[in-house]
Amino acid sequence: MPAITVDDITVLPRIAALDPATARERPVASITNAPSGFEGEGFPVRRAFHGVDLGMLDPFIHLDQMGEVEYAPGEPKGTPWHPHRGFETVTYIMDGTFEHSDSNGGGGVITNGDTQWMTAGAGILHIEKPPESLLVSGGLFHGIQLWVNLPKAQKWSPPRYQDIRAGEVGLLASADGGALVRVIAGELAGHTGPGSTYTPMTLVHATLSPGAELAMPWRADCNALVYVLAGHGTVGAERLPVQTGQLAVLGPGNVLRAAARPHQESRSPNLNILVLGGRPIREPVAWAGPFVMNTRDEVIQAFEDYQAGRLGSIPAVHGAPSTLTVSLPTDAT
Numbered sequence: 001m002p003a004i005t006v007d008d009i010t011v012l013p014r015i016a017a018l019d020p021a022t023a024r025e026r027p028v029a030s031i032t033n034a035p036s037g038f039e040g041e042g043f044p045v046r047r048a049f050h051g052v053d054l055g056m057l058d059p060f061i062h063l064d065q066m067g068e069v070e071y072a073p074g075e076p077k078g079t080p081w082h083p084h085r086g087f088e089t090v091t092y093i094m095d096g097t098f099e100h101s102d103s104n105g106g107g108g109v110i111t112n113g114d115t116q117w118m119t120a121g122a123g124i125l126h127i128e129k130p131p132e133s134l135l136v137s138g139g140l141f142h143g144i145q146l147w148v149n150l151p152k153a154q155k156w157s158p159p160r161y162q163d164i165r166a167g168e169v170g171l172l173a174s175a176d177g178g179a180l181v182r183v184i185a186g187e188l189a190g191h192t193g194p195g196s197t198y199t200p201m202t203l204v205h206a207t208l209s210p211g212a213e214l215a216m217p218w219r220a221d222c223n224a225l226v227y228v229l230a231g232h233g234t235v236g237a238e239r240l241p242v243q244t245g246q247l248a249v250l251g252p253g254n255v256l257r258a259a260a261r262p263h264q265e266s267r268s269p270n271l272n273i274l275v276l277g278g279r280p281i282r283e284p285v286a287w288a289g290p291f292v293m294n295t296r297d298e299v300i301q302a303f304e305d306y307q308a309g310r311l312g313s314i315p316a317v318h319g320a321p322s323t324l325t326v327s328l329p330t331d332a333t
C-alpha cells in the first residue's frame with residue numbers, strides 16, 4: 001500500500017501531544033463488518049458503511065474499498081457509463097491506476113496516492129475504469145470511493161472536478177513519530193489538506209507502524225468514522241480491537257485515538273486506516289441507485305431527467321454510429 005510515503009517521517013510536523021486537561025476522547029459507538037461484493041463490471045469491493053444508520057454517517061453516504069486485488073493480465077474491471085446527481089464522489093487510489101471520463105468531456109487518470117473529487121451536483125454521466133495499459137499488464141489495484149452528500153442548496157451546483165495529486169496531500173506525523181498521517185481534505189491540528197469541500201469535513205489516510213499510537217484533535221461538531229483498510233489495531237477511548245474491513249463509529253468528544261497492534265500479519269505489516277469526519281447536514285435523504293436527493297419526487301425526477309438525456313449523453317466512440325441505428329430483417333415475401 002504505497003499511496004504516498006516518506007523516507008524520513010521524523011522531518012514531518014508532529015501532531016502535538018494532547019493536553020489531558022481539555023482532551024475528551026471519543027468513545028466507540030459501534031463496530032461493524034464490511035461485507036464483500038462486486039461493483040461495476042465485477043471488481044471486488046467491501047461495503048464499509050453496511051448496516052450503519054445514515055444519521056450516524058451524515059454527511060457521508062457510502063464508502064467502498066476497491067481491492068486490494070492483484071489482477072491477472074486482461075482481468076482489470078471498471079464500471080459502465082452511469083449517472084449521478086445530488087452529491088460528490090471521492091476516489092482515492094492507493095495502488096494502481098483508474099481512469100475517468102465524463103459526459104462534459106472531463107476526466108483524467110489517478111494513480112498511487114492521487115484523489116479525484118468529483119462534484120456531480122446537478123448531474124453528470126461518467127465511466128470509471130482501469131487504463132488500457134493496466135488491462136494489458138494486470139497488476140495491483142487498491143482504492144476507495146466515498147460518497148459525500150451535498151446540502152439542498154448545493155445539490156444543483158454545476159459539476160466540478162478537483163484533481164488532487166499525491167504530492168499535494170498534507171503530511172504529518174503522530175506525536176510518537178510512528179504514524180504517517182495524510183490529510184487529503186479539511187483541517188487537522190492546524191494543517192490543511194488540498195481538497196475543497198462544500199461543508200466542513202476532514203478526510204485522512206493514516207499508516208501506523210506496529211505499536212504506534214495516533215491521537216488527533218478532532219472537531220467536536222463533526223462526526224468521527226474510522227475504517228480499517230488493512231491491519232490490526234485499537235480505536236476509541238476504550239481501545240477496542242479492530243481489523244481489516246471493520247468500521248468504527250465514534251461518539252462525541254474532541255480527540256480521536258487509534259493504535260496499531262505491536263504484531264501485524266506479514267501481508268499487511270502496518271495498520272492502515274481511513275479517518276472521516278464531517279459536520280452533519282441534517283436534511284432528509286432520498287437515495288436510490290446513483291441519485292441522492294432530499295425527496296422521493298426529486299429522485300424520480302432524476303431518473304426521468306437521466307432517461308431524457310438531460311444529465312448528459314455518452315460521448316461518441318470513434319467510428320461508431322452517433323445515432324441509433326436499427327437493422328431489421330428484409331421481408332422475403
Ligand code: MN
Nearest residue numbers: 082084089126
Ligand atoms: Mn460513479
